[in-house]
Amino acid sequence: MDDLQNKTFVVTRFDPDRDAAPRTQSYEIPCRSDWKVLDALNHIKDEIDATLSHRWSCRMAVCGSCGMNVNGEPKLTCKAALAGYGDVVEVAPLANFPIVRDLVVDMEGFMEKFQAVKPWIIEAKARAVEEGPHRQSPEQLEAFRQFSMCINCMLCYAACPVVAREPHFLGPAAIALGHRYNMDSRDEGARERNAIFRGEGTVFSCSYANECTEVCPKNVDPAAAVNQAKLNAVIDWATSLVLPRRGEE
Amino acid sequence: MGLSHPDAMRPPRPAPTRAAPPTLPDGFWTRPRMRRYLLFDATGIVYLLVGLVTLRVAWALAAGPEAWQGLQASFRHPLYLAFHALTLASVLFVGVRFFGLFPKAQPARLGPLKPPPEPAIQAMLYVAWGVVTVALLVVLGGVWP
Numbered sequence: 001m002d003d004l005q006n007k008t009f010v011v012t013r014f015d016p017d018r019d020a021a022p023r024t025q026s027y028e029i030p031c032r033s034d035w036k037v038l039d040a041l042n043h044i045k046d047e048i049d050a051t052l053s054h055r056w057s058c059r060m061a062v063c064g065s066c067g068m069n070v071n072g073e074p075k076l077t078c079k080a081a082l083a084g085y086g087d088v089v090e091v092a093p094l095a096n097f098p099i100v101r102d103l104v105v106d107m108e109g110f111m112e113k114f115q116a117v118k119p120w121i122i123e124a125k126a127r128a129v130e131e132g133p134h135r136q137s138p139e140q141l142e143a144f145r146q147f148s149m150c151i152n153c154m155l156c157y158a159a160c161p162v163v164a165r166e167p168h169f170l171g172p173a174a175i176a177l178g179h180r181y182n183m184d185s186r187d188e189g190a191r192e193r194n195a196i197f198r199g200e201g202t203v204f205s206c207s208y209a210n211e212c213t214e215v216c217p218k219n220v221d222p223a224a225a226v227n228q229a230k231l232n233a234v235i236d237w238a239t240s241l242v243l244p245r246r247g248e249e
Numbered sequence: 250m251g252l253s254h255p256d257a258m259r260p261p262r263p264a265p266t267r268a269a270p271p272t273l274p275d276g277f278w279t280r281p282r283m284r285r286y287l288l289f290d291a292t293g294i295v296y297l298l299v300g301l302v303t304l305r306v307a308w309a310l311a312a313g314p315e316a317w318q319g320l321q322a323s324f325r326h327p328l329y330l331a332f333h334a335l336t337l338a339s340v341l342f343v344g345v346r347f348f349g350l351f352p353k354a355q356p357a358r359l360g361p362l363k364p365p366p367e368p369a370i371q372a373m374l375y376v377a378w379g380v381v382t383v384a385l386l387v388v389l390g391g392v393w394p
Contacts, residue, residue, distance in 0.1 A: 014269050016266045016267040016268065016269075017266075019269075021269060022269050022272070069274055072274035072275070072276070072277060072280065073274075073280075092272070092274065093272075095253065095271065095272060095273050095274055095277075096253045096257045096258055096271045096272075096273070097257070097258045097271050098258065098259065098260070098264070098268035098269065098270060098271055099268055099269040099270075099271070099272070100264060100266065100268050101266075105258075106258070106260050106264050106268055108260030108261060108262070108264070109258035109259050109260045109261070110258060112260070112261045143357045143358065157258060161283070161286065163253075163257060163258065164253040164254060164257055164271075164273060165253070165254050165257075166254070167254050167256035167257050167258075167259060183357060207290070208350055208354075209286045210286075210350060211282065211283075211286070214282060221353065223350070223353070224353040224354060227350075227353070227354035228354055228355070228356055228357070230354070231354065231355075231356055232356065
């Protein structure tokens with residue numbers, strides 16, 4: 001094949017049973033011009049070093065499993081074309097996450113933050129079956145559709161300078177998800193979520209670096225969600241001062 | 250590798266195997282976007298100094314005409330002129346950054362009203378900035394009233 005080009009991959013390795021700290025290992029492999037970074041990692045795993053650990057699944061930027069830092073930038077490796085990189089490509093686990101092994105990070109902290117924003121539709125009174133389905137106009141859908149496109153790839157957490165220094169910060173994706181439900185016309189839980197958003201380490205910890213939006217592979221724009229959530233949380237707080245019994249039966 | 254906060258994204262329960270602490274990419278502060286963000290953060294130091302200078306202005310106003318004239322004379326010192334130039338650059342930098350990010354932070358609806366398109370919001374911000382700047386120059390320049 002005439003379109004092969006040798007590239008060197010400097011890959012972070014960490015074996016909790018052997019390594020005191022993460023180290024790097026280099027692999028020089030022939031790469032096809034149409035390969036993504038994930039293709040190269042799979043080639044290393046299949047042909048050179050079966051001990052390399054990395055996550056991946058769908059290969060089409062939908063599952064959000066293959067997020068890693070490529071040359072220092074959080075990327076979905078199935079979407080990161082090798083043609084866009086030089087002869088040396090550094091692949092590291094997502095920044096800001098504890099490293100379980102090689103390129104695999106611990107996601108439990110992320111899952112905990114996700115649950116904290118109550119990412120489900122909250123109804124004051126359960127809707128009876130005979131009432132039929134909730135109906136939504138295209139305009140009502142448009143209010144939150146963008147924020148519902150998140151694939152939980154965690155790239156925004158790897159890019160966020162606030163996540164790096166404030167362990168309690170809920171982080172971009174979780175806040176965007178909470179905001180998504182607050183904007184949903186079927187939901188009645190905005191006051192509960194806004195109370196969470198006004199707590200320590202939530203929307204007001206965000207310094208609007210906009211890094212989350214820069215790296216988001218699905219154009220969710222978490223920075224917009226977080227900063228809209230700030231305004232909504234303040235309006236909700238001010239309204240509750242004027243109308244403390246609002247929303248109560 | 251640089252280190253993030255050791256508890257960044259810490260799991261609620263200890264993992265079954267030992268995990269390495271979270272890291273940041275080497276030289277993350279040298280990346281162009283991060284450099285701009287750190288520069289934005291650093292302007293906070295300039296605003297702190299502006300606050301101290303403002304306190305000095307207030308003190309001179311209270312202390313009488315001689316103190317006020319002394320203050321004005323000191324403002325002609327090259328170091329003060331450089332500081333004021335730095336302040337102007339900081340304000341312009343933060344203003345342009347803020348105007349760029351402000352439109353998308355607006356709520357999707359305000360009651361029945363939809364916000365105007367982002368370029369229109371940005372244009373309104375720049376027009377407002379221009380109007381306020383001209384008004385201040387007119388007043389401070391003694392043209393009016």
